[in-house]
Amino acid sequence: MADFNSEFWHWYIAVLTVASILACVWLLRWMTSGFQQSDEAETTGHVWDGDLTELNNPLPRWWLGLFYITLAFGSFYLLLYPGLGKFTGLLDWSSKAEYEAEVERVEAEVGPLFARYAQTPVIDLIKDDDALRIGERLFANYCSTCHGSDARGARGYPNLRDKDWLWGGDPQSIKMTILHGRQAAMPAWEAALGGERGVDEVTQYVLRLAGRPAIEALADAGKTRYDMFCAACHGPDGKGNAALGAANLTDEVWLYGGSITRIAESIAVGRNGQMPALGEFLGEPKVHLLSAYVYSLSQQQ
Ligand code: HEC
Ligand code: HEC
Incomplete structure (x- = not known):
């Protein structure tokens, strides 16, 4: 990988920048030298359509002036602020x-x-x-x-x-x-509950805890599993435990969604929210x- 702090890149950038500015000055002087102080414009000798001639006028003064001002500004700026390789500028300014x-x-x-x-x-x-x-x-x-x-x-x-x-x-x-x-650490329960059937049963029991209509036979079977696997964290009554961040399952406030599918998903794959x-x-x-x-x-x- 290139080391952009190296001396080489420092000099590469600095020399190239200074050389470009000097080249601009030289170009301007070259383009403006050699014109006689006369009002009569020279022609380049190119003629089109019989009477359309190309004139070789000196560059307009206002334009030249602007160009020189830009160059002066650029040089002055590079003297004061960072820009020339690692040179930090006379003002020692940095965004940091x-x-x-x-x-x-x-x-x-x-x-x-x-x-x-x-x-x-x-x-x-x-x-x-x-x-x-x-x-x-x-x-x-x-x-x-x-x-x-x-x-x-x-x-x-x-x-x-x-x-x-x-x-x-x-x-x-x-x-x-x-x-x-x-x-929050809520493990995945699908395997421990014996697969999809077990998840369905516990889901129905959770619905009952939340006061929603549940399929009674499934919910009854789910209660046994709930008491065995879930009560330790969510409490025997399902009201949760703030010390563990275990959700209250009876209040119809669902962090991960309260549809049957969502509840079953929470139980099957677990939830591990992190603040x-x-x-x-x-x-x-x-x-x-x-x-x-x-x-x-x-x-x-
Ligand atoms: C080790 C403790 C622990 C056990 C055991 C546990 N849970 Fe959880 N449960 C949690 C925690 C903690 C959360 C909150 C997860 C979160 O905020 O990311 C949670 C979240 C949930 C949610 C989502 C609640 C919501 O608001 O969306 C459901 C549903 C749930 N548990 C049901 C069960 C069931 C059913 C069992 C038993 C099979 C069970 N949990 C066993 C700790 C546990
Ligand atoms: C990267 C996301 C993220 C940011 C940023 C974040 N939080 Fe949280 N915060 C969470 C999650 C996720 C939870 C739930 C953790 C869980 O499942 O138990 C949470 C839980 C909380 C809780 C606990 C809620 C409860 O029911 O007990 C409070 C309070 C809270 N955040 C306040 C804040 C505040 C205040 C800020 C800003 C300073 C903040 N959070 C920034 C993701 C975030």
Whole structure:
């Protein structure tokens, strides 16, 4: 692979650029020399249709002027800013340094504000409209790609506006979720349930748990399997377990869809939703504001 930091490419680019500029100057001078100071234009000797002659006029002055100005500007720019190979320019400007300065400026501005909010408990922050507005903007930046700009989620991405929580909806649990992420682990059950028939039976039992019409004979058989394989995580009553992120199966809120096909699929192949850990990336103060915003959403209904 070519090493673009090498001395060779540095000199290659620098020499080629300077040579091109000098060549332009030379070309301009060459094209403008040799004209006599007379108002009478020379002809090139080419004549068409008997009277159409090609004249050899000097280049217009305004055009030449523009060309020289462009060359001067280019040279001056290359002297001040990076452009000639590795030469960083007399101003020592770089896009990275500019970005870093910008980030530092914003941090200095909002840092103390965020720090003040970080001292306020989430319960109190949800009464502070300014804090919630900041939280909303942070949410749009960092969370809406997965949870939707209205926080209502999508299949596989939980709705954060309802009162149904996989991992707990109190301020502390929400904050833990954002800081450290969550990894849901629901194994695939098809093999353990003895194939499709077993999945069908348990699916019918899950429908019954959810209060929907179920085929009774299948659901009865499903209950035995449910108690054996599923109750450990989802609870004997199907109400779930926030410590494991195990969904409540009785409330008709479905992360992966509530049709019979979808429920059977969840059971047969398993589900492993992952919420990324964002504490390190965002920092505690931003996570605190985000927790307040998310908590406020579920308090609104
Ligand atoms: C080891 C714990 C564990 C066991 C055992 C378990 N589950 Fe789950 N289950 C979970 C978790 C965690 C989730 C949430 C997955 C996610 O969020 O990605 C889940 C999700 C589900 C869902 C999807 C819920 C939704 O909202 O879409 C269904 C349906 C389900 N489980 C049914 C079952 C059935 C039936 C069994 C027994 C055959 C079972 N689970 C056994 C942990 C478990
Ligand atoms: C890469 C996608 C992704 C991003 C980005 C993301 N999340 Fe999540 N989040 C998920 C998934 C997937 C889950 C569900 C995990 C599971 O199945 O248990 C989740 C779960 C959650 C939960 C728990 C919901 C419950 O019912 O307990 C909260 C709260 C949450 N996210 C908040 C946030 C916030 C706030 C942000 C932005 C700072 C964010 N998420 C960014 C994918 C994402």
